[in-house]
Amino acid sequence: MLPMSAIAYQTLTSGAEVLEADGHGPKVMRLATGDFLKLFRRKHLISSEAFRPYAQRFADNACALSALGVPVPEIVGVYRLSSPKRTAVRYKGLPGITLRQAMNSVAPPQRRDLANRFGQLLAQLHEAGVYFRSLHLGNVLLLPDLRLGLIDFADMRLERKRLSLWKRRRNLKHMQRYEEDRRWLFEENIDDLKRGYKEISDQEEFFDE
Known part of the structure; x- marks a missing residue:
């Protein structure tokens, strides 16, 4: 999981389309490149998210499913954001x-x-x-x-x-x-x-x- 600064996040998401959001902000965005960025928020102070972030689970599960021959999005990167405090996974979407x-x-x-x-x-x-x-x-x-x-x-x-x-x-x-x-x-x-x-x-x- 790579660190991402607030400036890097702002640059990455410049011109992005918010596809899904809640009261805490964007959850899924389509980036200007066409890739997707999915963000995960830690909801509780004591949570498994602290030990195995959902963004990493998403990427690991994509790898496991792909090994089984199940089509899944291609993972580009997994990140820990400094601001907003989120973990995120960037991926290429599936057609269909x-x-x-x-x-x-x-x-x-x-x-x-x-x-x-x-x-x-x-x-x-x-x-x-x-x-x-x-x-x-x-x-x-x-x-x-x-x-x-x-x-x-x-x-x-x-x-x-x-x-x-x-x-x-x-x-x-x-x-x-x-x-x-x-x-x-x-x-x-x-x-x-x-x-x-x-x-x-x-x-x-x-x-x-």
Whole structure:
């Protein structure tokens, strides 16, 4: 993680477009170069952010996912800012649209195919020991070559063995909090989701529990 001065930060973000912000300032910016800068704020005095900053987790997780063959943004650099007090990761974005946008814009036969593809991706992650707690259709991208990529994975964890059935169920339960995701995946196209999952994993029985 490289230090970045206030002046260097101001220079880097000159002309940047703020894509996401909260009451504390920008969270994601598109830089004039076309790269993205994602900023992380330490929310509590005592926090794991102090020992393993989220910006570094983001970069490490990108490396781990890439090693698994999952398309992810290309990391350019990881920084600790002096002002504002943030950590940040700079990366090159992936082309494409979110899977939620894709599901919303295609006909039912194409939705079935996308549900099948997502089932394959989900099984690939679970079998590799990837626990992506906040996985949903908004942080999965459909790329121009029809592969599925991942974004916004700072809270992902990579375990030493494939995920337990309990964690797989928990992952599915979290996704069902989003109304559109629940309808498209777990109601209208559940059979296609299961079929895709079963192509990769022999642990698909947890869907029915």
